[in-house]
Amino acid sequence: MKRVHAIWLITAAVVAAAGTITLVDRNQVAAAPPAVGEVRPVHAAKDITLPLDRYQHSPADLTTIDRATAVLARQCLNDFGQTWAPPDPPPVPASTGSSRYGLIEHDQVAKSGYHPPESAPQQPEDRPEPTPEAMMIYTGKGTTSIGGKRIPDGGCLGKARRELERGVPATIPATELIRLDQEMFERAQQDDRVQQAMANWRKCMADSGYNYTDVWAANNDIRWDSETPTQVEIDTAKTDVTCRQRTKLVDTWLAVETAYQRRAITERAAQFDALDRGMQVRLDNATKVLATG
């Protein structure tokens, strides 16, 4: 009896230990930093592209989608007898590159330090103002019906957007993508390889008399919150960029985050495939609307 009991106990212990080892191994594999591929030099903000970027519509696609939305919303407003109609939106501006890792380009910081580059000034546009009633029907913020006609959920704008989503498979919600994006960014920043590059940057900066914990402390220095950049700001920013280049900080950061994002996408391959298909369906829907509208 005792012997049987002992054997059972030994067996249970072995099984439990094996289970533990399996769990530990799985956790270690999941937590292990991903292998980094090619470390490409980053000379300009345009060199920064990440795996998640391809799951966002391009500016040209967004322009098509926004214009199709306006066409559908106009048709809907017309059905309500409204004379006001949302105008065609202007083109979504082309990307000038990513500011994800902060300063990159010497020429830029020599002019403006940590201040963001000047945007082209907005041009006044003379467009007809909607009446409050038209705006209510357009946005759906108000009564649920007017003149006996039911206002769609979210107004004509909501209806237009739903029409463009027809056939788009349910997949990762925007909040989850934002969470994932930020989390990969943070994980990459905490990764030992980036931390080492950041330590090298810190030393490089300190050697020139600038003592910051990391690049964000330099970027967010409240002394830079002035109308125009001071000489101190410009000098700091120039040293910052020099140190980034000398330590290959941004090159390393981009390579490491690329690896984290690739792994995240692989782990959710089916969802990202659906996201990819959905983008094409949405764009096709919009193209058809513009062709017939």
Add this chain to the structure above:
Amino acid sequence: MRKIASVLAAVGVAGVSLVAAEGAANAACRADYACMYSASNYTGLKREDFSSRTNWGQITYNGSSVALYRGDGSQLNVSSMQNRDPNSYIAVYYNSGHRGACFRIRPNGNVPNFQTIRLSIGGDANDRMNSHKFNPTNCTGTIYG
């Protein structure tokens, strides 16, 4: 393009509409503006802004001395946001100067609660939001709203 002429009269010296803090969040967010709120579902303190801003730590909710960003985890950091510009995306960045990780809010789009975006490494998505920009060209982040 945003219609500047019609807005100038409503804009204060600092480019911020001077709506009283009390009940401000209940007032509708006006066309062409970005509205940032300290609580979810467009409640709490409100900032109505026609312009891009480079540092939320340096600007305050309308009629108050409370900054939009008061450090990680502050309850009064921006928790919901509306983009009432019909023609412009707005990018929101996790650092000042329109830098760092970012996401976008589409024209006439709304984000009812940033705090629902919980990070597995700790904190909420609204912990570090620190600047915003109309018509962004340096953010390819997820589009919300």
